[in-house]
Amino acid sequence: MSNPKGVIKEAQNLMAEAFGADKAYFLTNGTTQGILAVIMSACRANEKIIIPRNVHKSVINALILSGAKPIFVKPNIDKTLGIANGVSINAIKKAINENPDAKVVFVINPTYFGVVSDLKEIVNLAHKKDMKVIVDEAHGGQFYFSKKLPFGAIEAGADVSIVSIHKTVGSLTQSSAILTKGDRVDHNRLQATLNILNSTSPSSLLLASLDVARKDIYFNGNKKINRLINMTEKAREKINQIPGVEAITEDYFKSKGEFGYDNTRIIVRFQSLELQVLKFIMN
Helix, strand or coil, rough: CEEEEEEEEHHHHHHHHHHHHEEEECCHHHHHHHHHHHHHHHHHCCEEEEEEECCCCCHHHHHHHHHEEEEECCEEECCCCEEEECCCCCHHHHHHHCCCCCCCEEEECCCCCCCCCCHHHHHHHHCCCEEEEECCCCCHHHHHHHHCCCCCCCCCCCCCEEECHHCCCCCCCCEEEEEEEECCHHHHHHHHHHHHCCCCCCCCCHCCCCCCCHHHHHHHHHHHHHHHHHHHHHHHHHHHHCCCCEEEEEHHHHCCCEECCCCCCCCECCCCCCCCCCCCCCC
C-alpha cells in the first residue's frame, strides 16, 4: 500500500473510477486513519482549518498531530430532536471572510443522522479563496449510486472525501477509502503521511473486501438503493401509524432550513410516547 504497482493499484484505480474521483487510497484502519492522514497532509502547524463543532474525535486528534489551528463553526442545532444538523452557508461564509488565510474547510456530509449541507455552494465559496474542501463522508458512500440521494462530495466538487466503505457500501469493518479530485491535493505529501500511519502488514481480507464492495455497488447499487428507499418509505408510513411514535421525514428537515436528507435512514422519535417506569426496590 505504500507504493502500489500491481493488483492493489488496479483496485484503487477502479475505486476512483466508480466514485468519479481522480485517485483513491485504500484504508485498513477506518475513516479515522483517512481523516488523520488528510488533515496532517493538508495543514501544517498553526495553519487554520475551518471545522464544525460536531466533528468526529479523529478530527480533534488530527489537530493535535498536525498542530493546525481550528476555526470552529456552529452547526444548526435541532432542539426538537436534540441533534446537530448541517452547517449553514452564512456560517461558512462568515468563517471564510474572517479567516481568509485558512487552508481548509472541513465538512461533515452527511451527518450521523443523514442531514446534508449545500456542499456545492460551500465548495464554491472555499475555492474562490483557494481553500481546500475536505469532507467526512463516512456515512455517505451510497450517494454516488442513486439519483434519489444527495450529491456525493466528489460530485459536488470537493477536493478530498474520506468514505467509510464498510458502513454503507458493504466492505468488512475497518476498511475505508480516501477519494481525491482536482489539482489542490498534494499526493506526494498525502502518500507520505499515509505511509507513517499505515501498517506495513495490511490485512489482505480488508483490501479484498474493498474491491468486492466497489464492484457490487458499481453494478448493482442503483437497483439496491432504490429498493431500500422504497422500503424505508413504507417503514416510516407504518411507524407513523403507532400512537406517540414519529418517523422523521425529509420534509421535517427541510422545514428546519436544512438543505437535504439521506432517505435511506430511518430516525424515530419517541418523545410523545408516555412510558411508565417501574422501580423495583431490592431489599
